[in-house]
Amino acid sequence: xxxxxxxxxxxxxxxxxxxxxxxxxxxxxxxxxxxxxxxxxxxxxxxxxxxxxxxxxxxxxxxxxxxxxxxxxxxxxxxxxxxxxxxxxxxxxxxxxxxxxxxxxxxxxxxxxxxxxxxxxxxxxxxxxxxxxxxxxxxxxxxxxxxxxxxxxxxxxxxxxxxxxxxxxxxxxxxxxxxxxxxxxxxxxxxxxxxxxxxxxxxxxxxxxxxxxxxxxxxxxxxxxxxxxxxxxxxxxxxxxxxxxxxxxxxxxxxxxxxxxxxxxxxxxxxxxxxxxxxxxxxxxxxxxxxxxxxxxxxxxxxxxxxxxxxxxxxxxxxxxxxxxxxxxxxxxxxxxxxxxxxxxxxxxxxxxxxxxxxxxxxxxxxxxxxxxxxxxxxxxxxxxxxxxxxxxxxxxxxxxxxxxxxxxxxxxxxxxxxxxxxxxxxxxxxxxxxxxxxxxxxxx
Amino acid sequence: xxxxxxxxxxxxxxxxxxxxxxxxxxxxxxxxxxxxxxxxxxxxxxxxxxxxxxxxxxxxxxxxxxxxxxxxxxxxxxxxxxxxxxxxxxxxxxxxxxxxxxxxxxxxxxxxxxxxxxxxxxxxxxxxxxxxxxxxxxxxxxxxxxxxxxxxxxxxxxxxxxxxxxxxxxxxxxxxxxxxxxxxxxxxxxxxxxxxxxxxxxxxxxxxxxxxxxxxxxxxxxxxxxxxxxxxxxxxxxxxxxxxxxxxxxxxxxxxxxxxxxxxxxxxxxxxxxxxxxxxxxxxxxxxxxxxxxxxxxxxxxxxxxxxxxxxxxxxxxxxxxxxxxxxxxxxxxxxxxxxxxxxxxxxxxxxxxxxxxxxxxxxxxxxxxxxxxxxxxxxxxxxxxxxxxxxxxxxxxxxxxxxxxxxxxxxxxxxxxxxxxxxxxxxxxxxxxxxxxxxxxxxx
Numbered sequence: 001x002x003x004x005x006x007x008x009x010x011x012x013x014x015x016x017x018x019x020x021x022x023x024x025x026x027x028x029x030x031x032x033x034x035x036x037x038x039x040x041x042x043x044x045x046x047x048x049x050x051x052x053x054x055x056x057x058x059x060x061x062x063x064x065x066x067x068x069x070x071x072x073x074x075x076x077x078x079x080x081x082x083x084x085x086x087x088x089x090x091x092x093x094x095x096x097x098x099x100x101x102x103x104x105x106x107x108x109x110x111x112x113x114x115x116x117x118x119x120x121x122x123x124x125x126x127x128x129x130x131x132x133x134x135x136x137x138x139x140x141x142x143x144x145x146x147x148x149x150x151x152x153x154x155x156x157x158x159x160x161x162x163x164x165x166x167x168x169x170x171x172x173x174x175x176x177x178x179x180x181x182x183x184x185x186x187x188x189x190x191x192x193x194x195x196x197x198x199x200x201x202x203x204x205x206x207x208x209x210x211x212x213x214x215x216x217x218x219x220x221x222x223x224x225x226x227x228x229x230x231x232x233x234x235x236x237x238x239x240x241x242x243x244x245x246x247x248x249x250x251x252x253x254x255x256x257x258x259x260x261x262x263x264x265x266x267x268x269x270x271x272x273x274x275x276x277x278x279x280x281x282x283x284x285x286x287x288x289x290x291x292x293x294x295x296x297x298x299x300x301x302x303x304x305x306x307x308x309x310x311x312x313x314x315x316x317x318x319x320x321x322x323x324x325x326x327x328x329x330x331x332x333x334x335x336x337x338x339x340x341x342x343x344x345x346x347x348x349x350x351x352x353x354x355x356x357x358x359x360x361x362x363x364x365x366x367x368x369x370x371x372x373x374x375x376x377x378x379x380x381x382x383x384x385x386x387x388x389x390x391x392x393x394x395x396x397x398x399x400x401x402x403x404x405x406x407x408x409x410x411x412x413x414x415x416x417x418x419x420x421x422x423x424x425x426x427x428x429x430x431x432x433x434x435x436x437x438x439x440x441x442x443x444x445x
Numbered sequence: 446x447x448x449x450x451x452x453x454x455x456x457x458x459x460x461x462x463x464x465x466x467x468x469x470x471x472x473x474x475x476x477x478x479x480x481x482x483x484x485x486x487x488x489x490x491x492x493x494x495x496x497x498x499x500x501x502x503x504x505x506x507x508x509x510x511x512x513x514x515x516x517x518x519x520x521x522x523x524x525x526x527x528x529x530x531x532x533x534x535x536x537x538x539x540x541x542x543x544x545x546x547x548x549x550x551x552x553x554x555x556x557x558x559x560x561x562x563x564x565x566x567x568x569x570x571x572x573x574x575x576x577x578x579x580x581x582x583x584x585x586x587x588x589x590x591x592x593x594x595x596x597x598x599x600x601x602x603x604x605x606x607x608x609x610x611x612x613x614x615x616x617x618x619x620x621x622x623x624x625x626x627x628x629x630x631x632x633x634x635x636x637x638x639x640x641x642x643x644x645x646x647x648x649x650x651x652x653x654x655x656x657x658x659x660x661x662x663x664x665x666x667x668x669x670x671x672x673x674x675x676x677x678x679x680x681x682x683x684x685x686x687x688x689x690x691x692x693x694x695x696x697x698x699x700x701x702x703x704x705x706x707x708x709x710x711x712x713x714x715x716x717x718x719x720x721x722x723x724x725x726x727x728x729x730x731x732x733x734x735x736x737x738x739x740x741x742x743x744x745x746x747x748x749x750x751x752x753x754x755x756x757x758x759x760x761x762x763x764x765x766x767x768x769x770x771x772x773x774x775x776x777x778x779x780x781x782x783x784x785x786x787x788x789x790x791x792x793x794x795x796x797x798x799x800x801x802x803x804x805x806x807x808x809x810x811x812x813x814x815x816x817x818x819x820x821x822x823x824x825x826x827x828x829x830x831x832x833x834x835x836x837x838x839x840x841x842x843x844x845x846x847x848x849x850x851x852x853x854x855x856x857x858x859x860x861x862x863x864x865x866x867x868x869x870x871x872x873x874x875x876x877x878x879x880x881x882x883x884x885x886x887x888x889x890x
Contacts, residue, residue, distance in 0.1 A: 116854075176853055203684065
């Protein structure tokens with residue numbers, strides 16, 4: 001039987017923590033702000049060419065936050081979802097966030113194209129939510145027929161063989177170009193279903209219904225899809241945007257603690273790279289998030305989606321700015337690949353990777369030691385690891401990092417913090433000695 | 446040993462053919478014209494929504510034709526290539542056409558991004574042209590290193606297992622996002638290399654160097670990439686545009702007769718669907734094409750590329766107009782799938798498919814019998830089959846056509862001729878009886 005105990009040997013702070021400042025909705029109108037223009041401008045390396053349209057993004061985010069604040073706390077009818085727009089011209093789409101959204105069939109049905117739907121899910125999620133999703137797709141909608149394919153659960157199945165099962169099912173079911181694929185599950189299901197949708201008949205419509213924090217705050221938004229190769233993560237894939245992302249926060253009720261914590265690594269990331277106020281809010285509310293306070297989770301998801309949507313709108317294909325979303329991921333991918341997929345969750349590896357990136361930033365003299373401590377503290381508070389497992393060596397890090405997607409003409413570019421909280425750079429212009437020192441500081445061999 | 450005899454049991458016309466009117470370069474300025482606006486507007490079904498920008502396309506084609514005519518017949522230096530532009534906004538690219546282009550390294554090198562190149566080719570083409578291409582890529586260009594992957598030759602290898610060999614090589618060679626993939630070969634190599642480039646690290650640059658008539662006049666242009674599934678052709682793929690297409694017509698010197706004829710099926714197609722004057726030119730020059738007259742081949746390739754470029758510019762993702770390029774292909778795919786990949790060449794199946802589509806168009810009363818005869822004659826003259834092989838049954842046609850990419854909401858849409866030569870429609874609005882009659886007329890069982 002799988003153990004549910006925390007698998008990391010981390011010595012949590014023994015100091016009794018004060019009762020966390022619980023999430024206060026009245027704070028929202030103050031808290032929900034877009035990062036300042038200056039912070040954004042300085043937040044990526046000067047060699048990145050990205051079109052800025054901040055005024056628009058700012059007004060969009062403010063409008064959405066007003067909706068959240070104005071929403072009555074509870075009604076007898078279904079609550080209106082919070083909507084975050086991903087602005088990509090003719091590929092724009094909404095992210096719906098709220099409780100009970102799978103009980104509002106019209107939300108989903110308005111984004112289904114054609115009469116045939118293929119739901120892609122896995123053996124863990126199917127028993128919990130597949131019937132509910134099929135009901136939402138077909139209620140008062142007799143013209144639509146739904147097929148489903150249930151994949152084995154886990155990162156180690158994010159491969160070509162498993163992807164072929166989706167194509168097999170789509171072709172055997174004689175789906176045509178006007179069909180819609182629906183990804184129901186976490187990041188692995190979303191990435192595979194998205195890549196299958198991008199490739200089936202050279203592209204069909206698809207919808208994301210993420211059911212983990214990781215997928216809700218990060219992987220379901222922005223159109224990165226793909227599968228792993230034995231030599232590295234996400235090396236085969238496509239940029240392909242969904243028709244909508246539907247986040248029913250009720251699906252988190254069935255999420256194991258360790259997976260919840262894994263998703264929070266990406267939430268912490270947004271604060272570090274571009275949203276200091278969000279980071280400060282997390283410092284006050286991390287215990288509430290871990291305790292699954294619904295309002296706190298809803299706010300963290302929304303604010304994360306807003307950050308992600310803004311970055312993706314400015315740089316869809318990762319010309320520069322978007323790469324900053326990978327803080328900690330280059331170190332983290334090396335951990336995942338070195339350990340073998342599935343031993344650690346993605347967010348666990350990212351958390352350890354962020355701590356390593358922060359360490360390296362400090363060695364380069366780019367940040368204060370106070371920030372190093374704050375990152376250590378919040379990662380521990382989120383019950384996430386603050387370093388790699390013993391079995392991953394310096395050699396493993398170097399070998400895996402050499403095939404990272406951010407290598408360009410042989411030079412490894414990293415996302416590192418630089419300046420006050422909320423600022424980062426994406427650069428290959430750093431002292432190699434600092435990278436070496438960080439690797440040796442964190443690895444036993 | 447493979448026989449080089451014509452594998453089709455076709456009774457060619459026993460009437461002695463008159464000496465064909467050989468290609469006359471002085472005719473070019475008259476012949477190279479864009480199809481009229483009225484013809485184009487009527488050439489696809491009214492349910493297709495396509496943005497027209499004919500004036501621009503027209504001026505572009507005229508400019509290019511002028512270049513061809515003005516070119517001196519022979520010089521001591523390298524000849525300037527004819528250039529046909531594919532106009533797709535920020536994804537636009539040139540098609541270079543001419544003799545000896547692989548001896549002009551600067552043409553290729555200006556489109557290579559980064560310092561690493563992966564040439565994808567096959568066991569037939571590699572011994573003939575791989576060294577030449579590597580020389581062209583590296584001459585006076587010491588910073589560039591070239592890897593290559595040599596795939597088995599043939600449509601039956603256009604599958605996921607073979608595609609993985611390209612990814613394996615790219616990853617083992619530690620290629621990064623700034624690399625360039627080069628497709629050197631026919632349609633299969635181009636489609637696979639293109640899909641690999643679209644998917645590797647979610648998209649890297651690529652260049653097409655087509656070495657067959659089929660690839661030069663059709664598959665290398667327009668960004669359709671993909672692989673086959675056991676249940677159907679090209680069911681998995683992407684729309685992904687190259688940086689350039691380089692057509693060195695000298696590569697046709699090594700092309701077997703049967704493959705040359707296969708490519709001519711697509712040349713005939715352009716005339717039938719949208720370019721009556723080109724069809725009439727072919728009627729006069731088909732024997733010269735079969736005899737490999739260099740000027741005739743160069744003109745047929747150029748005019749075909751112009752037609753393809755214009756259609757792709759107007760409808761990149763096959764919303765409607767672009768589907769007309771598939772005249773004969775739905776019937777043809779059924780032949781290829783029914784026979785097993787590789788028994789007939791793609792163009793052979795397309796030729797038989799075009800004859801079937803023309804038969805069906807006549808049964809619907811949409812074209813005159815004179816056009817039926819002209820199509821029969823030109824297909825025979827090109828040494829292509831005028832019907833499917835005996836082993837492909839009505840049932841096979843129906844089963845394969847049911848999973849065609851042009852099925853939408855269960856309705857099979859076909860490209861059929863309608864009106865005078867050069868006009869066609871893409872429609873699901875036809876009498877099913879005519880399709881049934883055509884299938885029974887061409888199949889023994």
